[in-house]
Amino acid sequence: MHSLWLRVEQLDRDNGRVALFDAPFPAEGTRPVIERDFSLASIGSQEWTDRAAEMASGGPSITLFEDFGTELFRLLNQDVVAEWERRREFGTRTYLQVKRNEARPAYERQLVDLPWEYLARKLPGGLVERYFSDPDRPMLRTQGAGRSPGPLSCQLNILVIAGEVVDWENGGFPGDDAVAVLREFQRSESLAHAELLQAPSLETLEGILDRLNPDIVHFSGHGELHPETQRPALKFNKPGEPTWWWDTDGIRTVFHNRTQKPRLVVLNACDTAQASGHLYSILETLMSCGITAVIAAQAPIRQAVTSELSQAFYRELLQDKPVDVALTKARYKIGQRQRGAGWRSRDWGLPVLSVSIAPEDLFPPRPALEPDxxxxxxxxxxxxxxxxxxxxxxxxxxxxxxxxxxxxxxxxxxxxxxxxxxxxxxxxxxxxxxxxxxxxxxxxxxxxxxxxxxxxxxxxxxxxxxxxxxxxxxxxxxxxxxxxxxxxxxxxxxxxxxxxxxxxxxxxxxxxxxxxxxxxxxxxxxxxxxxxxxxxxxxxxxxxxxxxxxxxxxxxxxxxxxxxxxxxxxxxxxxxxxxxxxxxxxxxxxLFRRNDVPMLFQELCRFYRGGEIPTLHKAALILVKDSQWDATKLEFLGQLVEQAAVEVT
Missing domain, CATH: 3.40.50.300 (P-loop containing nucleotide triphosphate hydrolases)
Structure with missing residues (x-):
């Protein structure tokens, strides 16, 4: 895929610079196709502040996000933008690199902190171009070039980490999101192995990382500031055990010196792409450790959306779509919810993808085997x-x-x-x-x-x-x-x-x-x-x-x-x-135990949805009258599910 590179820099409090390159990951000293400075005066206006506050609250305006995206578009120098648009043909990818000015005060909001995933342009006739939601011309973020993770083994390993113990019987977050991820790997024809880790201790987590060497790590839970260090952190909460927070310093300690790092980390947790003053976000921390691709949320994300986003993303990824195309299609699906009403909420723009290598190199195709x-x-x-x-x-x-x-x-x-x-x-x-x-x-x-x-x-x-x-x-x-x-x-x-x-x-x-x-x-x-x-x-x-x-x-x-x-x-x-x-x-x-039934039911009926599932779940519990759950009972329950003609998605 042909690639363009947009570099946006914060020069000082009042000015920025944007440059366009006609190649991915341009080397130091490469001359841009075009480069211009632009004013940041509009960012400090009251109108901009009010709109940002309205976005954070999910305000009532049905054009709120397309209006904000258009303002982002107009913020950049229009000569550079026009040249970018001219070169951005069908099948072209655009990398967006937004550089932080480390010399600026920590309290000062910078260009890198803006939600660029909402970048948009209003077209004639009431149409809207949403740049980060176009799978034919995908756009993604980058923080610069990184080292290739090397050849991919024939088996894909994924570790799904839930920050809380999954409630298999009643559902809810983070269980629904974790199950959505597992379900997509279970239904895939790929050679893949997925494991679920629920509210682990740090020692347990490091042990699983050492044993499994996962290609993908997916975290589902809560992101917040560590109550003591005030660093961005992932929260782990298990009944009967002390709550602990894995902050950016702890995350770097674990991943920085690992020889075999995950290729992709997905953080379905609030604010994990959001920095805290001069402190790195969790996304930035993971990228600095040499992890080649990270997906994180740049604001609080609604729990009801997480499982839908994961399902759409992993389904595309496991069909050999590049990671940026897979996430773009997931954004599109969220936006098209309720006949397009999803574009009026901020959910579709919350996931941030940052890469340090070309998406095609993240999961390169395996050699074809004969016979197939x-x-x-x-x-x-x-x-x-x-x-x-x-x-x-x-x-x-x-x-x-x-x-x-x-x-x-x-x-x-x-x-x-x-x-x-x-x-x-x-x-x-x-x-x-x-x-x-x-x-x-x-x-x-x-x-x-x-x-x-x-x-x-x-x-x-x-x-x-x-x-x-x-x-x-x-x-x-x-x-x-x-x-x-x-x-x-x-x-x-x-x-x-x-x-x-x-x-x-x-x-x-x-x-x-x-x-x-x-x-x-x-x-x-x-x-x-x-x-x-x-x-x-x-x-x-x-x-x-x-x-x-x-x-x-x-x-x-x-x-x-x-x-x-x-x-x-x-x-x-x-x-x-x-x-x-x-x-x-x-x-x-x-033999499985009676307590395993809710978990096993989720897996047995992983392709099913619909109103009859709760009834079948109760039937499963009734079937297990003794202390053991064996294959005969499971097969009988499977027959019940089949005969019930439950809606399949």
């Missing part, structure tokens, strides 16, 4: 459920199992042999299916085997190994259930058919694994080691320990370099199969 992972997932009837982004209730593994899911994704890169264990109906298969989706999107070839879940269960080691290489004929068209390379396993088939010794059969199978993983990463999942029938059946423990466990141990030690083997078992089978001998700790699941 999305198409592989869509062709699999089982995994397609975990791509669902609308309509029916979706299987969930997010809010309930944030740490477990992160460990599973991490294991796809670091471990060769992973075990997922838990009680019956604890959601083990849901977690492994979601992990399989991740493996496909990373670029792994994958194979899923339901050991005892098919019509002819693999009740001995030969049948189990054969099930790994043979296709599942009940899943036609699914590469995830397809046959492995027959040539690679020709020796295994021969040894199997000749009824050779256990050692010869297993060694031939291992050589086949080594052959198929020479050029590709492979993930194999073995699930359903036990099935419920008239008499409960499971794969024989003695046979597993004697014939298969030694192979598992070799795989865990890296004998098959590019292989990840995931075994999904109940707690009792984990012990009887001897899987504790594997070097890595298992991922453990437990």
């Amino acid at each position: 992972p999305i198409q592989i997932l869509r062709r699999c009837a089982v995994l397609r459920k975990f791509m669902r982004n609308e309509g029916l209730p979706a299987p969930f593994v997010g809010l309930g199992w944030m740490n477990q899911r992160f460990k599973a994704i991490d294991a796809l890169r670091r471990s060769h042999c992973l075990v997922i264990k838990g009680p019956p109906k604890g959601g083990k298969s849901w977690l492994v299916m979601r992990t399989l989706r991740d493996a496909v999107q990373i670029g792994h070839r994958v194979k899923y085997v339901s050991v005892c879940g098919e019509r002819s269960p693999a009740m001995n080691y030969v049948k189990l190994l054969s099930a790994i290489i043979d296709p599942d004929r009940t899943q036609v068209g699914s590469e995830v259930h397809g046959a492995l390379d027959g040539e690679a396993f020709k020796e295994f088939v021969a040894e199997r058919d000749a009824a050779s010794s256990v050692e010869r059969i297993v060694e031939a199978f291992e050589r086949g694994l080594q052959e198929i993983t020479k050029t590709h990463q492979f993930t194999i999942v073995l699930d359903q080691f036990q099935r419920e029938a008239a008499v409960s059946e499971s794969f024989p423990a003695a046979e597993f320990r004697a014939f298969l466990l030694p192979l598992w141990l070799r795989i865990a030690q890296g004998a098959v370099k590019n292989l990840r083997l995931i075994t999904v078992v109940r707690d009792e089978l984990y012990d009887s199969y001897g899987l504790a001998a594997l070097p890595d700790e298992p991922i453990e699941l437990s």
Whole structure:
């Protein structure tokens, strides 16, 4: 996208300067296309003061914000503005750099403190050009050039921080905003992992930053001055614990020396883009730490708007829109509320985006993979459920199992042999299916085997190994259930058919694994080691320990370099199969508790809105009559939601 650069400077109390450059991030000494001084006399007028006060109170005038935006436009030298307009063609981005004069008194309001997001121009016929709300010619702020964050990993990590504990049952801020963010990541087809942190201590927060290394940090809560230091701060309030404030000095201490910084920080909190006298705003503080993009609010923001803004912004961002275009479209959506009445409120202009690199470089496109992972997932009837982004209730593994899911994704890169264990109906298969989706999107070839879940269960080691290489004929068209390379396993088939010794059969199978993983990463999942029938059946423990466990141990030690083997078992089978001998700790699941129901309901019904949701929520609470909440009850509730034909958005 072609880019222009407007630099606005405060020269002294009475004068400013504006310069236009025909390139982004102009180097020191670059000559502008045009540069002119302008008078600041109008800023000191009573009319300007009255209008600013009316804006702060959301005054009655229906043209208040377009009038103010037009005054901002007229404030600048009109020769420079005219040249900017001439060059600002379709598909052109404009960076606005407003520089603070550090020599001026702290109490003096400067150009940098003005709400430039309302910049506007009235056109003939009663039309209005709102410069920061035009996605075809986006405009954004900058404080100068920064260092590129480097290449993006295939997985996008986001940390959502709520300044207060979320009230899952009754809703409200900040929970509604946090849920809106999580919902957009859950519905996205991107490879993304989101975690929610509620009213953490500073120690907990730093620990999560170290573990997750998030690409995006989203804070939802309250921004205010620290009661003691008077620095701009984020407020954390947890029942039963002392309230604490994370002020700009504390924020800089945490982020300044971090090797891996977030690419984007979003602050859905009041006044986080507003400086306090000579003190930096939270936005300025984060930018000074080397964070490449920050979105913050330049005044108190209505809580009812935050979730709508987040939903619109992240939906666009996750569809690979540049960050400035995504925010511009979110502003536009807020302005168009109630058939355009939203432009009469200040909500649409409150978010401030500042960047230090080109928006396209913030989240650069990932290299295309062949075959296309999305198409592989869509062709699999089982995994397609975990791509669902609308309509029916979706299987969930997010809010309930944030740490477990992160460990599973991490294991796809670091471990060769992973075990997922838990009680019956604890959601083990849901977690492994979601992990399989991740493996496909990373670029792994994958194979899923339901050991005892098919019509002819693999009740001995030969049948189990054969099930790994043979296709599942009940899943036609699914590469995830397809046959492995027959040539690679020709020796295994021969040894199997000749009824050779256990050692010869297993060694031939291992050589086949080594052959198929020479050029590709492979993930194999073995699930359903036990099935419920008239008499409960499971794969024989003695046979597993004697014939298969030694192979598992070799795989865990890296004998098959590019292989990840995931075994999904109940707690009792984990012990009887001897899987504790594997070097890595298992991922453990437990049954949900009754108190988890409101949170789980929010996630299960994340694509639903409408008046029937409260009724269904009550039904969920009634369903949980005992102390445990298992998958059977969740599936039943999902059927209720589907049958209720609730409005979907």
